[in-house]
Amino acid sequence: MHDTTLDDYSWPTCLAPGCGRELWTAEVEAGRRVCRPCEDRTAARIAELPALFRQLDTTASLMKGARRATNGSSGSRTAPIPPRLDVLNLVGPGGVAARLSAIEDAWRQTLGWTVAPWRGNPAQAVPDLAAFLANNLLWACSGYEEIGQDVDDLRRLHGECVALVNDERRPGRVQIGNCPISVDGSLCWTPLTATAASHRVRCGGCGTRWETLGEWRDLRAAQDAVLAEAAGAAA
Incomplete structure (x- = not known):
């Protein structure tokens, strides 16, 4: 015999913080703990995270080593822009990937599944982590x-x-060094600028483009090589 009266019964509500909506009868019968609207909103957020991460990762790459644009002479030194620590914290090892991985690990342990190995760097891991959470939400x-x-x-x-x-999305332009391309035997060396919203760079002098993160690294390496050669000649 149960001594619980009808007055003592509390209808189950959604466990999502800030919701508290009473679950539908079908949801209660199915044993649900979160209402369908909250599930749908969570699914949409999970689906958007990989694209958001890519945008933040591009921003972090551009901000490293970038320099403020100035109206001074081409030889003047300018102070580096401080890296956005809030951005770097999300794209780094303890950021988005680690936080998604912690949720996946907990779900796997509850399901009795083997905890998945780390999936490379954060950029490689985030899409797979998001896919796992979406599939098991x-x-x-x-x-x-x-x-x-x-x-x-x-x-x-x-x-x-x-x-x-x-x-x-609407950052000011920053100087990212000079164009290291040789044109007709002469160094272009036109000042290059970019925005933190995109890793695409175009030289206004010779028209050379750098449109991927790999090409961005090539650009930086070529700039370093030119500067190293100039320093060696000066010595």
Whole structure:
């Protein structure tokens, strides 16, 4: 015999922080812990995280070593732009990838699955981590006891990424060194500029383009080689 009266019964509510909506009868019968609208919002956030990460990763790459544009002479030294630590914290080893991995590991342990090995660097790991969470979100919303906290963590992580991406969409231009391309036997050396919203760079002098992160690294290496050669000649 149960001594619980009808007055003592409390209808189950969504565990997602800030929601608290009473679950539908079908949701209760299915044992759900998070309502479908919160699940849908979480799924959308998970789906957007890889693209947001790519945008932040590009921003972090550009900000490293960038220099403020000045109206002074070409030989004047300019102070480096401080790296955006908030951006670097999200794209680095302890950022987006680590936070998604912690949720995946907890889900795998609850399911009795083997914890997945680390998937390369953060840029390689984030899409796979997001795919795992998306594929298993229905299970988590239907019976995982800690899903409320995970939904909140994903909401916060997505919000941090969106806030930083929106802040970087209309940045000022920064100088990123000079063009190291040789044109008709002469060094172009036209000052190059870029924005933190894109890694695409075009030289206004010779028209050379650098449009991928790999080409960005080639540009930086070529600039360093020219400067090293000039320093050696001066010595």
